[in-house]
Amino acid sequence: MSLLSCASLLLTACTVVDLDAEGKPIIPPDPDAKASYSNQTPQQVVAQSWDSKVMASAHSQALDWGGLLEKSRSLTPGKSLSVFVKASGEVTAVNRVSEREQNLAMTINGQPVSVQLGPVVRSNAIRDAAGFNFEEFTNQVQFAQLTKALNRQAVKQLPPVDASWQGKTVEALMAVTVRQDGVQEAVALSLKPEAP
Incomplete structure (x- = not known):
């Protein structure tokens, strides 16, 4: 085999890699690599996954209130679990805890x-x-930082809530953290007052 044909064979076996603005090679992502968010900002992760991962899961996997309480009772003491829940209840108060924090006091199934x-x-x-x-x-x-970005996105989705909501029945889609002794945290993803 001639030197020219050897060189030709070597060149056809090589893959040309594009260079970035600094002259460094741009390595394409490995299609078999494990999914990772490590090279994205929290805002990019939220933009990419809010509808497909968060809201799709919330709508398809949401427990009802009875299912949530059943899950909480099956937990071992000291352990917690976060799940999506869909429930309706009466608004008993709209509380401004501080300049930056507000919550909705609701009664759901008497709780x-x-x-x-x-x-x-x-x-x-x-x-x-x-x-x-x-x-x-x-x-x-x-x-x-992802936690904060997800929470900010949830708040953006909510309608304005004020004292006029008191006494109304509201359907809520929430992310809830429970322990064996009950609900520890509830964060609204969507709130819809039921028609009178």
Whole structure:
């Protein structure tokens, strides 16, 4: 085999790689690689997954209130679980906890429930109910930032809530964290007052 044909064979076996603006090779993603959000900002993760992962799961997997209580009773003491829940109940109060925190006090199946409305929400319930895993992220900081980004997105979806809601029956889609002794946190994903 001539030197020219050897060189020709080597060149046909090579893959040409594009270079970025700094002259570094742009390596295409491995199609067999494990899914990862580590190279995305929390806002990008939320934009990409809000409808397909969060809301789709919330609508398809939401428990009713009785199912939630049954799940909570099956937990071992000290353990918690975050799930999506769809329930309706009467609004007993709209509370402004601070300048940045508001909640809706509801009675669902005779049980008082405080549903966080934001703008600041202190809960991992949405992230955990939607099934985001720590292993998909770079570190704990990025995982915590995702929680905040998801909570901000949830608050954006909500209608304005004021004192006129008191006494109304509201259908709520929520991410809820429960322990054996009951509901620890509830975050609203959607709220719809029922027609009188």
